[in-house]
Amino acid sequence: MAENQNESYEAFIKGIWRDNPVFVQVLGMCPMLAVTNSAINAVAMGMATLFVLVGSSFLVSSFKQWIPKQVRISSFIIIIATFVTVADYTLLALVPKVHKELGAFIPLIVANCMILGRQEAFASRNTVRLAVMDALGMAGGFMVALFSLGAIREILGNGSLFGVDLFGEYFEPWVIMILPPGGFLTLGLILLFFNWVTQQKDKFIAQVVEAERVASDG
Amino acid sequence: MDNLVWIFISSLLINNFVLAYFLGLCPFLGVSNSLETSFRLGLATIFVLLITAICAWILNTYVLIYAPYLRLISFIVVIASTVQFIEMLIKKLSPALFRAMGIFLPLITTNCAILGLAIFATNRGYGLIEGIVFALGAGIGFTLALVLLAGLREESELSDIPKLIQGIAMNLIIAGILSMAFMGFAGLFSAV
Numbered sequence: 001m002a003e004n005q006n007e008s009y010e011a012f013i014k015g016i017w018r019d020n021p022v023f024v025q026v027l028g029m030c031p032m033l034a035v036t037n038s039a040i041n042a043v044a045m046g047m048a049t050l051f052v053l054v055g056s057s058f059l060v061s062s063f064k065q066w067i068p069k070q071v072r073i074s075s076f077i078i079i080i081a082t083f084v085t086v087a088d089y090t091l092l093a094l095v096p097k098v099h100k101e102l103g104a105f106i107p108l109i110v111a112n113c114m115i116l117g118r119q120e121a122f123a124s125r126n127t128v129r130l131a132v133m134d135a136l137g138m139a140g141g142f143m144v145a146l147f148s149l150g151a152i153r154e155i156l157g158n159g160s161l162f163g164v165d166l167f168g169e170y171f172e173p174w175v176i177m178i179l180p181p182g183g184f185l186t187l188g189l190i191l192l193f194f195n196w197v198t199q200q201k202d203k204f205i206a207q208v209v210e211a212e213r214v215a216s217d218g
Numbered sequence: 219m220d221n222l223v224w225i226f227i228s229s230l231l232i233n234n235f236v237l238a239y240f241l242g243l244c245p246f247l248g249v250s251n252s253l254e255t256s257f258r259l260g261l262a263t264i265f266v267l268l269i270t271a272i273c274a275w276i277l278n279t280y281v282l283i284y285a286p287y288l289r290l291i292s293f294i295v296v297i298a299s300t301v302q303f304i305e306m307l308i309k310k311l312s313p314a315l316f317r318a319m320g321i322f323l324p325l326i327t328t329n330c331a332i333l334g335l336a337i338f339a340t341n342r343g344y345g346l347i348e349g350i351v352f353a354l355g356a357g358i359g360f361t362l363a364l365v366l367l368a369g370l371r372e373e374s375e376l377s378d379i380p381k382l383i384q385g386i387a388m389n390l391i392i393a394g395i396l397s398m399a400f401m402g403f404a405g406l407f408s409a410v
Binding site: 026027029030032033034074077078081082084085088089103104107108110111112113176179180181182183184185187188189191192195196199 | 237238239240241242243244247287289290291294295298329330332333334337338341382383385386387388389390391393394395397398401
């Protein structure tokens with residue numbers, strides 16, 4: 001049982017940092033950049049993606065024996081499209097204002113390659129429990145990425161977070177950040193930061209290995 | 219007529235699919251390492267977009283008025299199968315054309331620009347002609363952005379760039395600067 005627990009924890013946690021879908025695998029960029037001009041939009045998009053990913057991972061892993069191999073991709077897409085339709089109408093009913101701002105990008109969750117990729121690479125080969133944990137982790141990682149991008153862009157571009165003014169009237173907003181170029185630039189810089197962290201970590205590990213080698217030689 | 223010109227210019231430059239709407243970023247970042255491939259991919263995309271516009275119009279006019287909640291599922295299924303069918307047709311009729319863009323066709327079907335076009339055209343209530351013009355503008359705009367980025371990337375491979383920024387981070391920053399340049403086109407029509 002303990003091992004089982006460990007395995008699901010592993011499936012969950014890898015999506016948040018090590019295999020983060022956006023920062024490491026660079027998947028699902030389209031919705032990522034398009035809706036992150038404010039933190040609230042980013043969170044709504046993250047919730048919708050979470051719902052779709054967990055729902056379709058659950059369904060795909062439960063029905064994996066009955067899905068013929070030749071038509072699996074089309075079956076996955078139809079399952080995903082069903083969940084996206086549900087999410088679309090739910091958002092329209094609950095938060096019409098956010099739905100209007102996200103506009104065409106809610107239906108476009110279907111074309112998010114991260115979701116299809118997870119079904120193909122993980123959910124169709126693992127147990128229901130693992131698939132759901134993996135979906136939660138991946139969606140969590142996606143949400144972290146969406147939220148950090150949305151928050152950075154809203155703070156710099158508008159001087160606010162979740163619509164609450166942060167800096168008072170002396171702050172001159174960087175309007176470019178909430179316009180499309182800001183999305184590209186912010187994500188580029190975040191990826192740069194990730195590269196830098198990885199490089200520092202590799203350097204550190206190399207130093208430790210070197211030190212150990214010297215110590216064992218001596 | 220004015221309206222059509224406006225739709226074309228708007229989807230080509232001002233609201234460029236890649237640089238303003240962030241649609242079709244996967245091929246934009248993935249395939250844009252050589253000019254030749256990106257040009258071919260662009261041509262294939264224009265072609266698929268045109269088919270999509272026609273399919274979406276037919277579906278919207280004859281089928282989806284009865285069941286609007288099936289919009290998403292039917293768009294995906296119909297577009298994917300039509301593209302597959304046309305791919306087979308091209309393979310039979312013109313092997314040369316198939317070699318030029320064949321391998322890209324199935325890949326493009328899952329590109330979000332395709333679905334995005336269908337959804338935008340529906341939301342804005344475009345008719346058949348408007349839809350086709352919109353698809354042309356969006357496709358040429360996509361090709362333009364792709365070819366521009368590919369050219370810049372080919373140049374950048376020859377120059378001395380720190381290892382840290384090479385790869386996707388640099389491409390995103392280049393795309394950001396391109397996108398900023400394209401924002402200038404927004405002034406094109408406000409002056410009129």
